[in-house]
Amino acid sequence: MNFRPLRNTFAAETFYLPARVNIGAVVFQKEAVIIDSGLEAQAGKRVCRLAREAGWQIVALINTHTHADHIGGNQAIVDQFAAKVFTPDLEQDFARHTLYEPAFLIGGAAPWQDVTNKFLVAPPTPVTAGLKAGSLSWPGREKGPNLQILSLPGHSPDQIGVGCGDVLFCGDAFLGPDLLAAHGIPFNIDVERFLNTLDQILLTTYSTVLPSHGEPLERSELPSVLQVNATKIRELIENVYELLEEPLELETVVAHLCEQEGKTIASIGSFFLYRTAILAYLSYLHGQGRVETKMVNCRLYWSQVGHR
Structure with a gap:
């Protein structure tokens, strides 16, 4: 399967590679910024192969957050294209020192074998810089389209979204309804900030929004999907309280x-x-x-x- 087009804007072309974790691409004059890289090296190698087939030069990789299933292919892309790597500002060290993630989950102790598999520990990644909300210039060019970085925390401490023209790549800011039902108890570390992030996305004006898990959503579909997510979270709040x-x-x-x-x-x-x-x-x-x-x-x- 190849990269699928999302929406062409006045500034650049946007694409995504459907997978267990969707991988995004913003392309300007054959230069590509990749958004997330999948669970393992094989995902990164696939991105590199498809980029070469399309004639793209990968100049940068942006991770919406640093969970293993979003950064596992980073090093393969760095090795083949010498791409710059950007992560959320507060999560830089989670990419550089990936044993922090399981240590974080278990409460700060040294993680043992059962919690150091590929689903929790990705290969370490060199990070060029951390990103905060605001405008990001096209990497390596004085002139080129700006990318918009949105702060979308809740699922992770400092998750970001990446906007280009009318398209928003929003990481794990929410789940598609089918996946939400399958997860039952979605993973978030800060419930209040997660709910605020849903409200923030609803206020944006992007025509197409791509979550990392699920199909692209058109603007008309977005409110109902965000409401399903908010309703589920509030239901779980009350269920925990009643227990x-x-x-x-x-x-x-x-x-x-x-x-x-x-x-x-x-x-x-x-x-x-x-x-x-x-x-x-x-x-x-x-x-x-x-x-x-x-x-x-x-x-x-x-x-x-x-x-x-």
């Missing part, structure tokens, strides 16, 4: 919520992904003043505020 009628430890909350959502945790890595995602709901509820924590016999319990 805390009695004090529970985090792992018990994880087990109960996964059971409610019909999810079976099959691996150690998946356990920590669910655990982190559910802890984000507890953190949100605590920030809202609806739940509280207490220590009992060296155990941390969560409960609704006012529980006796």
